[in-house]
Each structure stands twice: as C-alpha cells, then as structure tokens.
Amino acid sequence: MTDPAASCPTDDRPTASAPRKRLYIQTWGCQMNVYDSGRMADVLAPLGFAPTTTPETADMVILNTCHIREKATEKLFSELGRLRETKAARRAAGEGMVLAVAGCVAQAEGAEITARAPWVDLVLGPQSYHRLPEMVARAARAAGAVIETEFPVEPKFDQLPAVAGPQAVTAFLTVQEGCDKFCSFCVVPYTRGAEYSRPAAAVLAEARLLVAGGAREITLLGQNVNAYHGEGPDGASWGLGRLLHALAEIPGLLRLRYTTSHPRDMADDLIAAHRDLPIVMPFLHLPVQSGSDRVLAAMNRGHTTADFLRLLERLRKARPDLALSSDFIVGHPGETAADHAASLALIREVGFAAAYSFKYSARPGTPAAGAPGQVAEAEKDRRLQELQALIREQQAGFNASRAGLTLPVLITGPGRHPGQIAGRSPWLQPVHLIGPLGLIGTEVPVTILTAHPNSLSGALATGEGQAHVQPRQEIAPA
Ligand code: SAH
Ligand code: SF4
Ligand code: F3S
Numbered sequence: 344m345t346d347p348a349a350s351c352p353t354d355d356r357p358t359a360s361a362p363r364k365r366l367y368i369q370t371w372g373c374q375m376n377v378y379d380s381g382r383m384a385d386v387l388a389p390l391g392f393a394p395t396t397t398p399e400t401a402d403m404v405i406l407n408t409c410h411i412r413e414k415a416t417e418k419l420f421s422e423l424g425r426l427r428e429t430k431a432a433r434r435a436a437g438e439g440m441v442l443a444v445a446g447c448v449a450q451a452e453g454a455e456i457t458a459r460a461p462w463v464d465l466v467l468g469p470q471s472y473h474r475l476p477e478m479v480a481r482a483a484r485a486a487g488a489v490i491e492t493e494f495p496v497e498p499k500f501d502q503l504p505a506v507a508g509p510q511a512v513t514a515f516l517t518v519q520e521g522c523d524k525f526c527s528f529c530v531v532p533y534t535r536g537a538e539y540s541r542p543a544a545a546v547l548a549e550a551r552l553l554v555a556g557g558a559r560e561i562t563l564l565g566q567n568v569n570a571y572h573g574e575g576p577d578g579a580s581w582g583l584g585r586l587l588h589a590l591a592e593i594p595g596l597l598r599l600r601y602t603t604s605h606p607r608d609m610a611d612d613l614i615a616a617h618r619d620l621p622i623v624m625p626f627l628h629l630p631v632q633s634g635s636d637r638v639l640a641a642m643n644r645g646h647t648t649a650d651f652l653r654l655l656e657r658l659r660k661a662r663p664d665l666a667l668s669s670d671f672i673v674g675h676p677g678e679t680a681a682d683h684a685a686s687l688a689l690i691r692e693v694g695f696a697a698a699y700s701f702k703y704s705a706r707p708g709t710p711a712a713g714a715p716g717q718v719a720e721a722e723k724d725r726r727l728q729e730l731q732a733l734i735r736e737q738q739a740g741f742n743a744s745r746a747g748l749t750l751p752v753l754i755t756g757p758g759r760h761p762g763q764i765a766g767r768s769p770w771l772q773p774v775h776l777i778g779p780l781g782l783i784g785t786e787v788p789v790t791i792l793t794a795h796p797n798s799l800s801g802a803l804a805t806g807e808g809q810a811h812v813q814p815r816q817e818i819a820p821a
Pocket of ligand 2: 531605
C-alpha cells in the first residue's frame, strides 16, 4: 500500500525515505505551553518524528516546563530522575534517546538543569522552538548539552511551519506572548520576555488553517492577550477587538475565546466586541489576584478593586449573560487577615462562575521574594482553603443555575461511557449527554438535566430545538 502523504506536495509529513522516529512530549503549565508543544511537534515532523504515548518507546523526549510556582518546577526534576533510568535502559537495548527540556524552567534555570541533570541533551527557552531541528543535529555531534536560552532577534513565529493536518474541535492560537507588567510575584516577564504581538494577517491565516483542519472553537492565547496590538493588513495597529471582528468572518468557525486578560488592558472596542459579536463566548477569565487595594499596590497590579468592579459593570452591560472566572493569590508578602477578608468580600460581591487560587510561592529573582512580611505556610493553607470553599460554592451555584435551560453545546468528542458524547457550554462547562458521534464538531441545543460541581449533564433538545442542529460543515483549506 502506498502512503498518500508521500505523493502530496503540500504535506509536511516525512517522505517514504525519511526514517520514522518517535517523539514524546510532556507538558506542564499554561495553555500557551500546550500550544507550544503542538508547534514543537510540527517543527520536528519533517525530520520524521511522529508522536508516541510513552517515553519508553521514544527516540526523543521533550519536557515542556512551567516555572510559575515552586511545585511546578520541582516536577521537572523528579521527572528527569525517572527519565535517566529510561534513557539508560534504551541505551542498553541499543536505542538512543534525545532528552530535551523546554519551556519556562529551561529559560530561567538552564544552567541548573545541566548541572543537576547532565544526562539532558537539549535545553531551550520558549523563544527558540524554531531552532529545534538544528539543535537536534548539533546534539548528535556535541559532547555536552546544547543550550538555547537567548531571546533571538528573529521572531520565532516567522520561522515556525504553518499548522498542518487534522485539528481537535477546540484549538489554541497564540496571538501575543510575553509581558511588560512585572507584577511583584511573577516570573513570566523573565521567562517569556517582552510583550510581542503577531501580525493580524499571520493570526488570520493560522485560524483559517485550524478551521480547515476541523477546529470549530479557537481560544486566542497571550500572557496579556488583551494587550494585543498587532500590525493589521492595513498597516495600522490592531487591538484585540478589531482582531476578533476579523476572525468572526471565518466561515465554519463557531466560537471565539481569549485568555489571559489583564484588567488594565480591557479597551473600549474589546468590551464592545462582547456586545456586537455573538461568536465571542460569554465567559471571561480576568485575574484580579486580590480584593485588597493595599495588596494590589504591593503586587504592582496597577488597578484597584473599584477599577475592577467598574470594569465588570461595563462588561456585564455589554453582555448581560457574561460569566467570570479569575485568579487569586493568598499570602502575598504583607497580606494581613483584613486583606484576606477583603478578597473574600470581593468574591462575594462579584460572584464567579469559576476561579483558580494559589498560595503565594516565592520565585527567585522576583521583587516579592525578598519582601518583608512573608506569610507563614500554615496561614497560607488556611486562607487558601477558606477562599477555595467560597469559590466552590459559587461554582456549584452557577452550574445549578443552568439546570433546566436549553443551551448551545459544542460537541468536542466521545464521552467516557458508551453512547455518550461530550462538549462545552458557552461558559466552558463540560457537558455530557447521549448522542451520536456524528455530532462531533457541531453545536447542538442541549437541555441541562443535572448540574454537578464541575460539569453538567443533559439531553439533546427535541422538537423545535432539533431544527437548529447544524450539519457538520466541510470547509475547503484556505
Ligand atoms: N498572565 C496572567 C497569568 C499568568 S500566571 C495574568 O496576568 O493574570 C497564572 C496565575 O498564576 C496568575 O494569575 C497568578 O494568580 C498565579 N501566580 C503567578 N505567580 C505566582 C506565584 N509566585 N505564586 C503563586 N501564584 C502565582
Ligand atoms: Fe505575570 Fe503580572 Fe504579567 Fe500576568 S500581568 S504575566 S501576573 S507579570
Ligand atoms: Fe508556566 Fe511559563 Fe505558562 S511559567 S504558566 S508555562 S508562561
């Protein structure tokens, strides 16, 4: 049998002559790391690398790491210990393994990685992924580890290959990377570098390819996604609102989201996009971190709780069904019991549909790490539990408020049980229901029967609603 890919001139997959090699990527951290892992696989595909599901069978292993909290970083070193054995076992069997550490720990602690784990072959920061093929070739010749943690002058996005092949129903698309805000506690400005926005034309082209591959929902990514200011095709600087308008025109695309936003960068035209574009889902992740103005100032967030509440008022006016999620840090240096109480009060006042919360973790090199007033671990634990209990209550309440409603659900894949399919509500809640696999990739009306703490279950709406089921669209590649 011939491989149809080998005769297709536009296909990036290895030709029949390229040796097949197996690639295992483990990803920690934020959605941008998930996106980056996909792009690293795309870059390595022309070299003959195809994904595999275990490190034991892999010719190359990439650990895509996160540096945001101490725990996230420690995961890398315990995994490297395990992989040392795997690599030795493969060598004993006459097979090689290239071991690479990528992501934000690689960027921040390249030297420490090679010192603590000299069996690592490649260390590469997030701005060097386009150099992977060349690094793999250099590693084959080098005695020690090959390290790339500079911020190269050539923009990585111009060098990466176009996304190719079939896509999941929900896809990520990085439009902005890096951060200039320097919050007191955060490593991101150091690991991802200065803010950079991709040109709008490149974003639109990638979105069209994702949709051509089967994506129906795209989440635009950036560490400060709403600070997006890419060059438009008209030469003007486009904000995120303008970009959303252009993306909304892509035939076959059903839903748009964006994350993560900063309260300071919510421009008027972005708020208006929530009012004017039904394709923009009514769910916004807007980290506030604390409900105390004293702590917000110490964090260098550049906004007060009153600013945040005013912003929510405007957003809710633009899109009355908008639900919110956020991030909170408990135990930032200097946070008192009264400051913590102010965070709980803000949460009660806003009413979140979901939220992530973390104990403050001192990160080397950040201003807060050496600040006075470090909070005791036990006290951080207590505050975190209190805050999370309140969030859980609000999330359960929000989920319960959907029971009995008929919602448009984007079907994303098979469910866990036979006959079941799974999807997402407009508010990012997982929804389970009985239905045919043929509905995957379509948005269907679902009547919510039961609300669970973290998900919903329902049934395909019958009668009237069925008329609204959209047939799966076949979209020609752009
Ligand atoms: N760019 C996003 C978030 C990046 S990190 C933003 O500006 O909001 C994701 C979340 O991790 C942050 O919102 C914050 O809540 C948390 N975080 C970051 N650094 C942390 C630290 N040192 N300790 C605990 N949580 C932290
Ligand atoms: Fe980190 Fe603050 Fe930048 Fe977000 S805005 S990435 S929390 S420095
Ligand atoms: Fe972690 Fe880097 Fe993302 S530190 S949260 S992987 S930007």
